[in-house]
Amino acid sequence: MFSASRSLYALAAVVVSAVLAGGVGAGLSFLIEALNAVGELELVARLAVAALLGAACGTGWWWLRRGGPVTSVNAALSQERRLPFLRTVADALLQVVCVGAGASLGREQAPRQVASSIADFFAARIDPQMRARIVAGAAGAGLAAVYNVPLAGAIYAIEILPIKRDKTFYAVALAMSTIATLVARTVTGSQAFYTLPAMRLSFAQLAWLVPLLLLVVAVGVAFRRILLRRFHLPANTLPVAIAVVVAASAAMDHLLPGISGNGQRVLDDLWSAPAGWQALLAILVAKAAFTWFAIAAGAAGGILTPSLALGGLAGGLLSLGSGALGVETSFPAAVLLGAIGVLTITQRAPFFAIAFGLELTHAPWELYPPAIALGFAAFYATKRRR
Numbered sequence: 596m597f598s599a600s601r602s603l604y605a606l607a608a609v610v611v612s613a614v615l616a617g618g619v620g621a622g623l624s625f626l627i628e629a630l631n632a633v634g635e636l637e638l639v640a641r642l643a644v645a646a647l648l649g650a651a652c653g654t655g656w657w658w659l660r661r662g663g664p665v666t667s668v669n670a671a672l673s674q675e676r677r678l679p680f681l682r683t684v685a686d687a688l689l690q691v692v693c694v695g696a697g698a699s700l701g702r703e704q705a706p707r708q709v710a711s712s713i714a715d716f717f718a719a720r721i722d723p724q725m726r727a728r729i730v731a732g733a734a735g736a737g738l739a740a741v742y743n744v745p746l747a748g749a750i751y752a753i754e755i756l757p758i759k760r761d762k763t764f765y766a767v768a769l770a771m772s773t774i775a776t777l778v779a780r781t782v783t784g785s786q787a788f789y790t791l792p793a794m795r796l797s798f799a800q801l802a803w804l805v806p807l808l809l810l811v812v813a814v815g816v817a818f819r820r821i822l823l824r825r826f827h828l829p830a831n832t833l834p835v836a837i838a839v840v841v842a843a844s845a846a847m848d849h850l851l852p853g854i855s856g857n858g859q860r861v862l863d864d865l866w867s868a869p870a871g872w873q874a875l876l877a878i879l880v881a882k883a884a885f886t887w888f889a890i891a892a893g894a895a896g897g898i899l900t901p902s903l904a905l906g907g908l909a910g911g912l913l914s915l916g917s918g919a920l921g922v923e924t925s926f927p928a929a930v931l932l933g934a935i936g937v938l939t940i941t942q943r944a945p946f947f948a949i950a951f952g953l954e955l956t957h958a959p960w961e962l963y964p965p966a967i968a969l970g971f972a973a974f975y976a977t978k979r980r981r
Contacts, residue, residue, distance in 0.1 A: 605725050608717045612733050613771040616710035617778025620740020623691060623706050624783050630695025634856065638849055641697075642842050645855075648696035649841030653834035655689045656893060660830060665895070668711045668734045672727055673757040677719075683712040690896050693837065697845035697855035699885040700896025703738055710737030710775070724759070731756045732768045736775035742788050743780065744954040748772035750947045787957035789859075792866055794927045796961050803924050804932070804965055807913045811933050811969070812976050814879070814909045815940030818902065821887050822941075828893055836892040844885045851878050854885055857897075858904030865907050865930045872915045879908040898941055903952070906937030928962060935966050936973040945974040 633644055659665055665686045671678045687705035694702045714733035718726040731752045739748025749772040753760060828836055844855040851874070853861035861878060864870070870878075886901045910933020914926040935952035939945045949970040953963065 601721070605718075605721050605729075608714070608721060608729055609732070609767055609771060610774065612710070612714035612717050612729055613736050613774035614778050615713050616706075616733050616736035616771065617740045617775035619709045619713070619737055620706050620775060620779040621782035623702075623709070624741055624779070626691055627695060627702060630692065633696055634845075634848070638846075641845050641849075645697045645845040646838045646842040648692055649698070649838035650834045652689045652693040652696070652841075653837035653893065655685065656837075656895065657830050657833040659686055659689075668707055668730070669757055671711070671715070672731055675723060675727070678708075678712040678715045678730070680712045680716055683708050686895060690894075693841065693889075693894050694857055694896055697841045697848065698837070698889040698894050698896065699844050699855060699858075699882060699901060700889050700894060701857045701898055701900040702896065703741065703857075703899045704895070704897035706737035706741045707734040708737075710734060710740075725763075727758055728764045728767045729771075731758045731764070732771040735768050736771040739772040740775040740779035742951075742955060743776060743783070743785065744788075744951055745769075745772045745776040747947060747951040747954045748776070750950050751944075754944045754947050755942060788955045789862055789866065791931065791956045791958060792927050794925045794959070796925050796928050796959075796965075801965055803913065803917050803922060803929070804969055806917075807910060807929060807933060808936065808969060808972050808976065810909050810913050811906055811936030811973055812940065814905055815902075815937040815973065816977055818883050818886075818905055818937065819941050821883060822890065822898065824887075825891060828891070830893075833893045837889075837894050840885070840888045840892040840894070844889070847881055847885065851881055853878055853904065854881050857900040858882065859900060861904035862907045862930070862934065865911050866927055869911055869915075869926060872912055875908050875911050875915070879905055879912070882908070899938065899951070902938045902941040903934040903955075906934035907931070909933045909937065928965070931956060931958060931962065932966055932969050936969050939970045939973045940977050943974070943978075945970040 687708040690705045691702055694700050710733040711730045714729045718729040735748040735752030739745045749768040752768040848855035907930040910929035914924045914929035917924045935948050939948035949966050
C-alpha cells in the first residue's frame with residue numbers, strides 16, 4: 596500500500612509538473628513577445644530603455660547574488676541540492692527582461708529554471724532519485740514548451756543534464772516534454788518556430804558538407820573558447836556594466852540587425868532576406884563578441900540560440916562562397932546545417948543539437964541524413980578539444 600501510494604504521488608508530480616511547465620512556456624512566450632517592442636522604438640528611446648532595463652537587471656542580480664550564486668539546475672542535480680523557488684524564478688525573469696532589452700544571450704535558460712523549480716517543489720516528498728528525474732525532466736519540458744520541440748526537450752534532459760540515465764528517466768523525460776508541449780500549443784499554436792523556405796537538395800550538392808564541417812568546427816571551437824575566457828567584475832558594478840553592454844548591443848543592432856537579443860532575428864533574416872557576405876561576416880564577429888560582453892558583464896542567460904545564429908551565419912557564408920565559385924548549394928540547407936553543427940560543438944551534445952534544429956524548423960526529410968552526418972562529424976572532430 597505504501598509503495599503504491601508513493602508511486603501514485605510520483606506519477607502525479609510528473610503530470611502536474613509537466614502541465615505547469617507547459618504553462619510556464621506559454622507565459623514566458625507572451626512576455627518575450629511583449630519585450631520585442633523595445634526593439635521597435637526609435638533609436639534614442641530604444642537606447643534609453645535598454646540602458647534603464649539593463650541597470651534594473653544588474654541591480655536585481657546584485658541583490659540576488661549577495662548571498663552567493665543562484666543555484667542552477669545543473670548544480671542542483673549534481674550536488675543533490677534544492678532549487679530555491681523565489682530566487683530561481685527571479686533570476687529567470689531577469690534573464691528574459693535583459694535579453695528583451697538587448698543583451699546578446701539566449702532566453703532558453705529561463706523556462707528551464709522556472710519549470711525545474713516548480714517540479715522541485717512538487718517532488719519534495721519523493722525519494723531523491725525520483726525527485727532528480729522529475730526536476731531534470733521539467734528542465735527539458737520547459738525548453739520543449741517554449742520552442743515547440745518535444746523530442747529535443749526530452750533529449751536535452753537525457754543527454755546534457757548531470758543525472759543517472761535509466762529507462763525510468765527516459766520515460767519521465769519524454770512524457771514531461773510531450774505533455775508540456777501539448778499544453779503550450781493550446782496557447783501558442785503548433786507551427787514551427789522558424790519557417791524554412793522551399794529548397795531543393797540533391798545528392799550531388801552534398802559535396803559542400805566537407806568544407807561546411809571545417810567551417811563550423813572553426814566557428815564552434817572559437818566561440819566555445821571565447822566563452823570559457825571569462826572574468827568576474829565586482830558585484831557592485833553589475834548595474835552599470837550590464838546597462839552599458841545592453842545599450843551598446845542595442846546601438847550595434849541599429850547598424851547590424853540581429854546583434855541584440857537571442858539571435859532569432861539572425862536566422863529569420865537568413866531564411867527570408869539574406870544579405871551579402873560582408874554583412875554576414877560582420878554580424879558573425881559582432882554577435883560572438885557581444886555575447887561574450889554580456890556574460891563578462893555579469894548577465895545570466897543561455898547560449899543555445901546564439902550558437903544557432905553563429906552556425907547559421909557560417910553556413911550562409913559557405914553557401915555564398917560556393918556560389919561564387921560556381922558550386923551549387925542550397926542556401927537554406929547550409930544555414931540550418933551550420934546552425935546544427937555549431938550547436939553540437941558548444942553543447943557537446945549531437946543528439947540534442949540535431950533534434951533541436953530539425954524540430955525548430957519542421958525540416959523536410961531529405962535534410963535528416965546530412966544533418967545527422969554533420970552533427971556527429973562535428974562532435975567527433977572536436978571531442979578532445981576544450
